[in-house]
Structures are given as structure tokens and as C-alpha cells.
Amino acid sequence: MATLEHSVPRTAGGLLEWFTSVDHKKIGILYLSSALVFFVLSGILALVMRSELAQPGLQLVDRQTYAQLFTMHGTGMMFFFGTPMVIGLANYFVPLHIGAPDVAFPRLNAFAFWLTLAGAVMAFAGFLTATGAAAFGWTAYAPLSGDAYSPGTGADLWIIGVALSGVAGVLAAVNLLATIFGMRAPGMSMLRMSIFNWNIVVTSILIAFSFPALTVALALLWADRNLGSSFFEPAGGGDPVLYQHLFWFFGHPEVYILILPFFGIVTEIIPVFSRKPVFGYKGFVFATLLIGAYSFSVWAHHMFTTGAVDGPFFSATSMLIAVPTGIKFFNWIGTMWGGKIRFQTPMLFCAGFLFMFLMGGITGVFLASPPLDYFVHDTYYVVAHLHYVLFGGSVFAMFAGLYYWIPKMSGRMLSEGLGKLHFVLLLVGMNAAFFPMHQLGIDGMQRRIPDYPASFGYAQENLVSTAGAFLIALAVLVFFINLFVSLRRGPLAGDDPWGGYTLEWATTSPPPHHNFHRLPPIRSARPVFDERRENAQAGPEGGSP
């Protein structure tokens, strides 16, 4: 208990410090805060959409506004919430997990964050222009996104904003790779790294190699719009399908960028709360590498209906991804098997993740089969699938990670009661919102429509889905109440509130400026566990020296 005086949260040294800091922890918190702001903003856009769809007829918004809503909902969630959330968590915890004082390039780190935020603000600033924000979907398919069909400043702001955040993503990824390969503490071999770090290695490689394809697609699109080129205009010899190839060569790895780190988080939390080591460490690493490799060869399964891609090849590679994903599932089960599982909030969210992601993963295999994809592509079936993966998967795992790590970042525990309430509301809300969408898609409801005739029989499922969306909003509200109350009045966390394994639990909460006053010896993937056990065997006192 000698470290108690360090665990009292310190107030920030003035607002200016947040703008000028190059400390990876401060930048990590900036990333997380900005990501959560865009999570809420994009979520509000979704609530307006769900309200419009609750019953047949156009009640709330006109068609043009609706198109802006779904475009910016997807854009905000993918580029300004999902990716920054991943980079933010990596920023904060990668150096701590490998026993390093900071990232390899702290100034580049700060630059990447401010560039991301600038891009996000720019894209959303479209709402302030006379013609509104971009309105061609987050995928911005050409030629619809060209100047002839989408005139207006909002579209150009979108292109530049997304491109900036993409470049920032590459900078952050290179920084994380340099940190992990170059700054591990003595004894921290690659095969003693946390599984979270392994997932960040693969995620960073995916970002570094896939985001440039997005930058190219956006640069060419911008040239088509503003310089009169015709890369994607058939009239000038261009090809709309080329845009889709470039976009999805980025877009599918992006899905793994948004899920692998969360696999990593779940793989950190389940062992700690089961009080066992991870089952099949090398299997996890192998499966992660395999998913990363496969993810570059599956992009055209988003394009089966174009009739311009090799269906069997992309079907085979897409289905094969189910194999390493399956390995992970069974290794998670193996980790819990024989354990003594404590169902505190982080573990509850992991449980939610396992069931929801299982559902999303399985419908993904349907979509990998071209005959079935011809049937459900671009319908609500796909919307259901992607939300089970990215909401049921990534967002549940994100909340698990936040409940697990906010005590480390703030020094104070979040409320268990509110956390459980948050979990139950989110689980019920998510299934009410997204499960009926499978049936809507099967019954022929296309994506991206503001309205449907009553005669199509979609009203009931849509009403349930809208009710679910508002339950999700309520759940998120409970989370923010929990966050604000606990940051002020939560009980002190101490260094290691969960009985953790990895190095972040060997330092104070929050960690000091250079992270560690001393490091425990690193002889396995669980250095903090090892030291705790040795101390317990050495004497009844235990505790850190």
C-alpha cells in the first residue's frame, strides 16, 4: 500500500497541457475522448434515422437529409469513432504493456491525433454548408460521388476529411510498430507480449498497407470532381468498378482493424477474470496473423453483385477466415474452462461480446457465398450482420476494455451497479435493434432508404428496431453518468484492482509521467501474476516493495 499517495488522480496542469502534450497517455485519452464524442454524434444521427423508419411515410426528415444522416453515421462510426478508439487504446496501453516509457515518436503521435481530429471536424463541417454534408453513403461509390451527381462543398469536405484521418492512421500505425519492435523492456520477447499487443501489431500492419489504397481512391475521386479527370467516369474511359476495388482493398482490412484490437482486449480480460492463463497463447497469435493475412485477399466479396469479380476465389478466401476466428472462439472457451470466473462488469461485456460476435460471424459465412449474397446483398440483412460484428463485437468489447482500464487511467473505479445496468440495457437494446433487421433483409428491404410503403409489411420489425435503438441510447447514457460520477467520487482503484497479469498493473493508477518507477522481472506473458505469486510464497505480507 506504499503507492497509495500516487493513486490519487491529479488534475490536469491547465487546459494548455492537453493541446501541447506529447505524453502517450494524454494523447491516448484525447483519442478516446474524441472517439467517444463522435460515437455519440454518429449515434444521434442513427436515432434520427431509426425514428424516421419507425413507421411508413416521411415524417421527420426529407430524403436529402436522410442520405446525409446515413452517410455521416457510417463515416463517423468507422473513421472518427472506431479507428481512433483503437489507436487511442493502443496509444495508452501498448507502451505500458511492453514496459516502455512512451511511444517511439511522441511528436508524430501528437501530430497524428490532431490530424485525425481536424479530418473529423472537416467532414462533419459539411452539415454547416448550404448544401449539407456528403450524401453518398460512407462508401462514396463513384460516379454517384462525382461532381455531376453530388455537387456541393460537403462532398469535398468529406473527401479531404476522411483522407486526412487516413494519413493520420498510417502515421499512428508506423509509430506503434516502431514502439513494439524497438522499445520492449528487457525480457519482453515477442512471445511474452500481451495478446492485445499482438493484435495491435497485426492491426497496425493492416492500417499501414490498406489506408494508402483509400488515400489513392479519395485522391482520384477528388481529381474527378475538381480537375476534370475521369478515373471513375465511363464517359471519359474510366471505370466505376475500379473505385470499388480500391475502396474495398482498404475497406475489408478496415473491418479487421476495427475488430482485432477488440479480440485482443477480450483475450486480456477473460484470463484475468477466469484467474487462468490464456488457453493456447501461440494459437491466438497464429490465428491473429492468419486473419491479418487473409483480410487482404477477401475484399471483392463486397462486390459479388457487380458481376465483375471472380466469385469462387473471393468466396473461398472469405469463408476461410471463419477458421482462425473459430480457433479464437474455442480458445476463449478453453480459457474459461476450469477457471473461477468473476462476473464483474468487464467480464459481463466479454460474455455479451462472445454471443453477439458469434451471431455476426456466422451470418458472415452466408454473405461469403455468392448465390446467397446475390439474394441479401445491399439489404438490411447486411446491416444486421455488420452491426452484430461491429456493435455486438467491437462496441461490447470496447466497453469491456473501458470498464477494465478506466480505473488504471483515472485511478478510480467505475460503479459496478451502473455498469451492470448499462450491460443489460445494451444487450436487450442491441438485439431488439438489430435482430429484426435479418428478417427485413430477407423480406427485401434495401439499405439506405428513408421510407417504405405500408404494403411491403416492414412496419412491425422497424418499430421494434427503433425501440431497440433508443434502449441502446439509454444504455450509453447510463455509461456516461457512471463515467462522470465515478471520475469524481468513485472508490480509489489502487495499482491492481482486478488481479491483472500485464505490466500496466505493476505501476500506479494513473501511471506516472514515464510510466514505471520499477519493472517486475519479465519471465512470462504474465509478469505481474508471477511477481504476485512469488511474493505470496515469500511471505504472508505480499504487496509490492
Place this chain on the structure above:
Amino acid sequence: MTRLVRPISCMALLVMVGASACVPQAPSVQGRAVNQLYGIFAVIASIIFVVTAALIALSMLRYRAKPSDDALPAQFEGNVKLELIWFAIPTVIVVVLFILTLQKLDVVTERAPDPESIIEVDAYQWGWSFTYRGEGVNISGGPHNDPELVVPIDRAVAFEISAEDVQHSFYLPRLLIKRDAIPGRTNRVDVEIDEPGRYIGKCAEFCGLLHAEMNFVVRAVPPLEYRAWLNERKQDDGNA
């Protein structure tokens, strides 16, 4: 463990029935192939879902910590043999699903050597133009004036799909098919409907303001009636 086999298999059966029943039977040769494939996928997916979910639930319920028990559980770190087994099982399942996919892919993409009619589909913002090749018949229309084309039952009809401006997608929900309409490219889809009726068509790829209103109707009639309709249309169009 063995006493759980019955409830789990009952559950799997229930999910299976639910998952297969939600897809309507398509009244076409190609659609039925999709129905069959979806049915097989649904059965296998239901088994995987229920077994995996049951294992997750079982491990959570069985190994939850008891309040007073503070001792560390056994610290085992893996089992290579087990991991190889659960590497092999999904691989086998995926290979089976892939082979089934290939078979049905041939059915849904097969081109009839001699289709009864070739209909050129031209999508635009926001409507459809259908031209019966060699017949001099064109049907077109947009929102609030949905075009209605007529096709014969029990005969293959080929649709050659393209677009004038932005990308659209030719989608017949009840027939379980869809193919993109892309400017500068042509996609062909053959359909053989076997039940007379009116089938609603939609645009599935977001194409701007009136995307949701870009509907059309395919009316399937017996071959003789189709010929009669075609001749009548030819005269109408010729007189116009």
C-alpha cells in the same frame, strides 16, 4: 456432459427450423437453388451457433467463482491436440459449404443458350427502361409510374443490365436475385419463373434522392399469353 446433449440438440433443431422458415420459397429455378443453399447453410449454421453458444454458456455457469473460494484454479496453458481438432473441424465445414456454393453458383449464373426473350435493362436516376431485343418493345417509367414488364413462365428470360448515369442494382426480392447496373458495363442474369404472378422489383444500390422509389413490376404469365401481349405491344408501339 451427456445429459446436455438432448437439450442442446433440441435447441439446435428449433433454431434450425426458425432460420430456414424465414426465407420464402422462390417461384423460379434460380431462386429455388438459392432456397436450397440457404436451407443447408441455415442447418449447419444453427448447429454451430447452438453448440458454440452452449459451450460458452456452460463454461460460464459451471466455472463461475464461488464467493468463499479464494484458491487459484489449475493453471493450464493449452492443449495442442485439442487446438488442432478445432482447427480441423471448421476447415472441413468451410470446405463443404464452399463446394455446395460452387454447385449452386453454376445454377444461378447459368446462361440459357436460347432464352425466350432478351430484355435490355437500363437503369437511370430514377427509373427503369426495359427493351425487348428484336421485338421493338420498350417499357419504361419511374416513381409513381412504376414500369410493368411481362415475362413468360417456364421459359428462360435473359436480362442484360446496365445503367446510364450512376450505379443502380436490379433486384427482385421474391426471386432472391440481384445484379448491379453499372454504367459502361453489362451484366446478364437469366431467370426462369414457374408461377404466374406479379413480382415487385427494386433498386438495391443507393443512387441518390429517389432511390427508395425506383420500383418496377415483373408480371409472369403463361407463354401463350406472353406472345399475345408482345404482339399487342408491338402494334401499339408501331402505331404510336
